[in-house]
Amino acid sequence: MMNLLQFSRRYLSILALVFLASNFLVACKSVTSNDTVDYKSAGAVRGPNLAYPPDLITAQADRRYIVQDGTATMSEYNAAVKKSAQMRSNVMTGIPGMRIARDGERRWLVVEKPAPELYPQVKDFWQENGFLLVVDSPSTGIMETDWAENRAKIAQDWIRSTLNKVLDSIADTGERDKYKTRLEVTKPNETEIYITQKGALEKCVSDTTGNCLYTIWTPRPNDPELEAVFLARLMERLGMTQEQAKAMVAAPLGPKTPKAKLVDDGPNKAHIDLLVGFDRSWRDVGLALDRSNFTVEDRNRSNGVYYVRYVNPKDVGDSKGFFSNLFSSKDDSSLKAKKYQVVLKSTGENSVSVYVQDADGKPENTPAGVQLLTILTEQLSR
Structure with missing residues (x-):
């Protein structure tokens, strides 16, 4: 028997296809290229979303860290503009003394700055990339994002693009990621920044006839390449050029x-x-x-x-x-x-x-x- 989740998805899919048919002759949208990692294109966090698998020990999310699509008042708008200008200034100024350190297959970022100065910028970085922070601890130098979907994994032909505009929940990769960031002080005025990824995969549990009874979320192996992508992006956020950051991250790894x-x-x-x-x-x-x-x-x-x-x-x-x-x-x-x-x-x-x-x-x-x-x-x- 089809469960409620499957029925809802199929019903919504039919509605969306009807909409596509009625608009087929109106316009067509050309295929656009996307980055391989794009969590922000899914839109701002829209409150409770059953598509996000809960962590077994996740703290309550602080609503102040939700990324919003817009602002409600002129004062909020002015504050957002001011913050954006400050962030651009930080990026243009940059931070000297950044490098990627390696140990076997592990990478991390070393920055010649005290951790208290870096922590706010790293937190802004995750918010700018479309994540909600569920752990935010400046005293320990630890932050953790909520689960999010990498929307870049969804093929963006014109049908899919239009479909997503109609009802975003129909297009789903069946995968979720979350990231932990830890700032470690090893010597005065030098901070090591570690980014680790954790994944979840949605799987179907079937009966003896092969019919899907329900879906479950199961752990997915860590993806070091996703960690490397965000290390490079963080380096850009802190002032390094994209070419320099990618070159540093892409350098050959050492022995295991x-x-x-x-x-x-x-x-x-x-x-x-x-x-x-x-x-x-x-x-x-x-x-x-x-x-x-x-x-x-x-x-x-x-x-x-x-x-x-x-x-x-x-x-x-x-x-x-x-x-x-x-x-x-x-x-x-x-x-x-x-x-x-x-x-x-x-x-x-x-x-x-x-x-x-x-x-x-x-x-x-x-x-x-x-x-x-x-x-x-x-x-x-x-």
Whole structure:
């Protein structure tokens, strides 16, 4: 039996096709070229949208960060014009001392500026690219976007273009992305900026006859190329030319990072061994956390501790998949996120061990501790 979602989409599709037929002889629109990444063309965030898969541990969105199509009053318009002029001034002035750093297959941006000065510009960058921020923490240097659709993946022939104007929800890629940004201070007046992507894919669950019963959202592998695209765009936003930014990001990557080794010697002894120094280990573990289902709440580099939250999909208790709350009215806050400490300990000049502890800093001697170490090992080995 066709579910309500399928029926609604088919009904709306028929309406849109009727509209196309009635306007077929009026005008035709030529094919236009699009960038390969375009989240803003979907329009401003239009309030609650069931097409966005919820994160299991996403904070409540601050409505101040919604990108609007227009302004309601003259004072708002003047403020927007002033802000736009300021942003153009920032772009024209630029920031000297920017470069792309590499470590194996990982890229990040290094800027010779203090993090407090960069944070507002990075936040503006995401808003300008059509994203809603659901995590905005200047004190920790962490921000995270809401789920968004890359509209550039939809073929833009004249029929599709007209169809989208009639009813935007008909054209859907079945994919969503969100991005985490972390600003890390490694030395005075120098900031490292990491961008990591997380993806979701809509899949159909069929019965024995092949009929689609319902759709679910499932995790999609990280896409390093999307991360590279936004690193290049951020460099442009901070004052580098497009050609320079693309050239830096496109430079050949170095050798792969040595694989992490999971060691399980019994209760309280499970850990990950990394045969690299502390600086590189700290960076790699941070990226592994960002790309997994962890939320970094805080960190203490001098003590080698990441304070994180993690939601185990099994704890959600829903058999329809990782993102199965898509059409549920249940509040995200009801989902159970547990707190942990991920601790890095130097064991030599070029060796570090990584442990998982509970919220109080005691060894996590439950199966969950080994599970989290296994997840991190998989990320660190990529």
